[in-house]
Structure formats: C-alpha cells, structure tokens
Amino acid sequence: MIARITLFLAAMVMLLAGCSTPADPSRNVETYLTARVNRDENTIRRLLCSELEPQLEQEALTFEGVNGAKIEGMSCRRDGDTDRVICAGKVVADYGAEQNEFPLGVYRVKQEDGEWKWCGEAE
C-alpha cells in the first residue's frame, strides 16, 4: 500500500513538473543569461528568439574579453501572464583592476517551437 501511494505521489510530482515548465519562461531566461555570461553559444542560439537571430554573434560576444564574469543574486519571475520576465541581480565582470557591473532587468520572451525564447529587453 505504501509503495503504491509513493508511486502515485511520484507520478503526480513528475506530471506537475512537466506541466509547469512550458508555462513559466523565467527558467529559460535564467538559462539564457547564464549562457551569455559563460559564452555558451549553443545555448544562446537555442534560446534566442528568431527575430534576434542576426544578433547572435553580438550576444555571444557580450562578455568576450572580460575576465571572471559571473552572475550574482539572479532571481527571475514572470510578470503575471505577460510576455515579460523581471530579473533581479547583476553580472559582475573584471577587466584588470577595473570592475564592471551590469544590472539584470526586464526581458521580453516569445514562445517559439513550443519553448520560451529570450527576445531582448522589454520596453
């Protein structure tokens, strides 16, 4: 009996997890922002919306030539049921003795091919 209940609960958790992922674009935005800092061009290409494809190279080079770029305190959430994702936190990067900070902001997302894509900063 206990085994059956455990199996049922596990199935429910998996089902709910599967249902909630496509509805919440914030995870993909976090993945995109992380990929940009890590210069992970494959992930950038996968999560960049089609209208921004001409900017792929620019996006991939965002933190090229900057040392120790890392994201601090990133927390993203969808703005209601809009196409906007609001992110707190910042990217911190060094260049020699100089330090640069890039605050995270509000981003536009678009659903394409069944997946939420990052589509630039929101107006």
Place this chain on the structure above:
Amino acid sequence: MLRRSSPFVLIASFACAVLLGLPAQTSQAAPYTITSPLPGSVSIFTLNPYQLRPAHDKPAAINAVPLDQIVVITPAVKANIRAIYASGLKNGNDPRAFSTLGDSSVAGGLFLERFGENDTHLGDYTFLTPTLQAFDHSFKRTSASVRIGLHSWTALNPVWADKKRCEPNENGIDCEFRLNKPSIMFIHLGANDTANNVFDKNMRKIVEHVIEAGVVPVLITKADGPGSKTRANNNSMRTIAGAYHVPLIDFEKLASTLPNLGLGPDQVHMTNFNKVDYRQPALFRSGHAMHNLAALIALDAIWRTATTID
C-alpha cells in the same frame, strides 16, 4: 563637392569679406548645394555670417611632430566631412555638439571634459578658443557611450549601455546620439580588443553606424606600451579612416615624443596632469594633456572644414 548657385554669390561673398575684414575664402552668406557621396542624402543649407571666423596664426607642430601628421584630414576627408555634417544637420543634429565613444582610456572625465573646467589656458593654442566656446556644452557633459572595459564588439550591444540613461534595447552609441545630437564623434577604442580581426570588423560596423546617423567619426590611435597585445589595432584605425574618408588623430605619433609614451605604470592608461594650462611645459610631457590638445585641434579643424569651403 560644392557647386555655386549663382555668380552673384562670389561677388556677395567678396563684399561681405571686405566689409568684415575677413579672408574671402572663409566667407559666404548665400546658400550652397552640398552634394553628398552618401546615397540619397543631398542637402541645401545656408552658412550664416556668424559662422565666419578669421584664420589665425597657429603652431605648426606639437613636440616637433607636424600637426598634419597628428590630425590627418586629406582633401577627400574634407569633402566627406562636409557631406556627413550636412546630412546630420538635415536630421536635426546639433552643429555645436560633439560626443565621445571609448573605453577607460577616455573615461572618468579625462578626455575633452577637462576643457570644461574653469580657468583653462591654451598657451600658444589660443586660436582654439572660439572652438572651445562654440562646443562649451559638450565639454561639460559625460558621454553615455564611454565605458570602462568597452570593446569594439560591445559598443553596439545594449547590455553595455548605461541603464540609468539609455532606453531598453538601446545601445550606448544610439543613446548618446539621442541625448546629445552630436555632429562629431571621437572614437577611442582598441586597448581591450586583443583579437585584431574581430576589432577591424566591428570598427567598420561602428564607423558605418556613426556615418549613417550623420555624425562625423574621428578615429584615434593609441599609445602602445611594451608587450601590448593590441598594437595591430592602430593600423586598423589608420586603414579604416582612409577607407571611409574620415578624420584620424594619429595620437601614437605624438605619444612617441612623450616619456614612456605618455603611459602610466600599467602601460595602458595615460599619465594625467593637474591644471589645464598649456603655458606649462609639463603638459607637453603628459599623455592625457597631449591627447586632449590633439583632439581639440582636430575638433577645430573639422568644424572649420564643415562650416567653410576651400
């Protein structure tokens, strides 16, 4: 390319010059047609008498380097300055505004903003005073397109724009254009760009973007200390300036006359100076002081070129 609209213009121009006691070649008060080499940008505008400025005696060199080797403005560049400037005015650019684009070499108020300070003395370069006065507003503001660590490949990236002043998805250059409406932009990049092929490609994009906005780009070479990994970028700057017929400040030549090339201990950033007083010999040994003077001379030359005819 200039085409006189009427023979009357020549007579009027000469009479005006005689009355004002100015050289005839700098005088005009009637409309001229400026034909641009840029596609679809033909402009007609009038140069007003207040723009007439007499020629001045001026030093022919700085630290024995001839001025025309420091500020490179060929006849082809002159023609293009006029064309770009005219198309910019047509788009609403401010004829008395300039902007700067660059990295830490020009950040922190060390580039051109120094001329916005009180009690400046130009020494042998007082002929630059009208230019200092005409662009007064630009000397007293901080550019939105200067940022520590900026590269040629991030200058057009909105992530690198100042989020307090720029709009979403707006890159630093467009942001600066919106805020200042410049007719001239000084570009000092390359100290951070270790990949020369990427630098060259992106500098061309920047220059095209700036020209498209009707802003005259002024490219600046940098001093390169021993072991510099970005030395090739200066040659790119020279090549691009020649290819696009835009002004060049070949600061590397002037820097070669300075102690340690005008560089500080890190071999990247220039040595600073105290007061803006070009009567003091110490300024002629300072990287930033010479960098600023060369830029002011270039601004004067470009402004004169844009507002007069040969």
